[in-house]
Amino acid sequence: MRTPLVAANWKMNGSREFAEQFFAGLDLGGATAEVAICPPFPYLPLVGEKLKGLGVALGAQNLSRETSGAFTGEVSAEMLQDIGARYAIVGHSERRSLYGESSELVAGKFIAAQAAGLVPILCVGETLEEREEERTLAVIGSQIEAVIDAAGPGIWNRAVVAYEPVWAIGTGKTATPEQAQQVHEFIRGQLGEAGAAVQILYGGSVKSGNAETLFAQPDIDGALVGGASLDAEEFAQICRAAG
């Protein structure tokens, strides 16, 4: 019922040469999942050109909640839409922790993305401390609630949610399929009636070696992939594992 989605988050990595080599080596043959690539801002147009004809969507890693004006260094949802992006990641844990993005700001970005016709990929996840204190579901519930409070309940038919336990991002540690499934099921319940159709991705050290068992879980609809998305062959294998 839900088409799987695998989204690459290149983070602050890459160059024009890297993009050239990546697409020269990318063979998505055999993959039926939806695929998206989120490069750094300067490479969006170049990657957008490469994606034409591949059936792969373009995404941004961040955006402003403002529409235009005196916001030096910011990039609006309209600009991203204008250059052909379909997705925008909002609330990535690196932005929450390194740049102090609050759940309220994340909700503003979510609303701005949808208003411009982009599909926000809302990242939620708990820290190791929160998991050890058995607060995982409470933390994730409040991250989702902040978006519902600001945007209203009828927002999930044009959104993707990514569960990314902070302790699993870039650490080589992955949530077990059962741990991830428990949280995904909880998230789906939080989304109300529309929840059954929402793609809920898992993120956190996903690789070709662990993707299949994660994707076998009933509520895991694909992945947001960081480190492993920088290797075209590895990324393509993850896409194939999703469907």
Ligand code: PEP
């Ligand atoms: C991410 O940055 O969204 C992510 C999941 O990173 P990694 O796959 O490297 O853990």
